[in-house]
């Protein structure tokens with residue numbers, strides 16, 4: 257198989273030839289047709305997370321091995337499967353979304369279809385093993401595959417990460433009255449899918465914050481009710497003004513030192529901040545304010561395969577607005593990453609085997 261792989265962190269991806277894996281056990285081999293380019297790939301490519309005053313966390317120290325074909329928003333066609341795979345729902349050529357957040361496959365979490373919370377051995381595709389920037393991928397088990405069922409494969413690819421990540425994060429602040437503002441920080445691939453999920457849930461007040469006016473324009477097109485340009489020290493004040501008061505729920509899809517600060521300051525009594533982004537840095541919390549204001553801060557890590565199935569059903573019902581997609585060929589994966597790094601992507605770039 258061919259892969260567009262990270263050979264060295266921060267250096268251009270290289271096209272390499274690897275042996276095409278032969279599926280064993282319950283594994284399913286797929287030919288990849290689409291792969292979304294997520295901002296997490298940028299962090300992996302750069303090779304480290306910013307932990308603020310604790311320094312940097314190197315991914316190679318956390319089990320990431322190079323060369324690596326990144327990419328975890330994968331759609332592909334079933335080619336063959338191992339002898340222990342339950343083939344009841346499988347046909348050669350079936351077009352499937354590949355759930356990438358897999359684990360050891362044996363612990364209580366994995367057996368409950370909550371592999372993303374595996375505490376034994378996270379084995380996510382495109383992170384700890386080869387993923388979507390390649391011609392082929394191996395899904396550990398058939399239960400990690402969700403049929404496209406008529407969805408646009410480029411858009412459906414984004415549901416494997418950005419879709420379920422925001423679905424899971426939004427579920428952590430729900431239920432909320434439809435007219436009560438929910439703030440989304442960051443209007444990139446995740447942010448636009450967050451607006452789509454909130455629209456599908458019938459939510460009306462969606463306040464979106466970003467540093468780029470072009471991203472806020474895209475957020476309005478996607479269905480945001482209000483926007484705030486985070487271009488100065490008074491962002492919390494402006495969120496409160498736009499929302500008509502301090503807010504009950506903020507989903508921070510950036511989660512850097514500055515966004516954590518303004519998000520904290522914009523919360524009302526009893527409010528909840530869900531932290532999703534991996535931009536990094538540090539949050540400094542004045543401790544008495546946590547109990548006095550009865551605040552909740554919760555992290556949210558991707559989503560599980562049950563949530564993927566649920567989200568796909570909502571999309572198939574027609575309730576989930578599409579986010580803007582730009583297709584590029586696989587051999588331009590490096591250019592796609594650089595466009596994302598430069599802030600030039602509205603919605604998502606999805607690599608496609610048929611893009612020119």
Ligand code: NAD
Pocket residue numbers: 293294295296297299417418421441442443444445446447465466467468471486509510512514515531532533534535556557558559596599601603
């Ligand atoms: P993206 O590049 O598509 O979008 C990021 C958006 O944030 C852009 O619109 C950018 O203008 C905006 N932004 C940057 N700095 C900002 C700031 N200080 N204030 C407000 N807006 C700002 O990225 P994405 O693919 O949507 O991913 C967003 C983040 O979420 C990344 O860090 C990614 O790694 C992370 N992520 C986390 C999970 C999880 O499970 N927790 C899953 C997927 C992605």
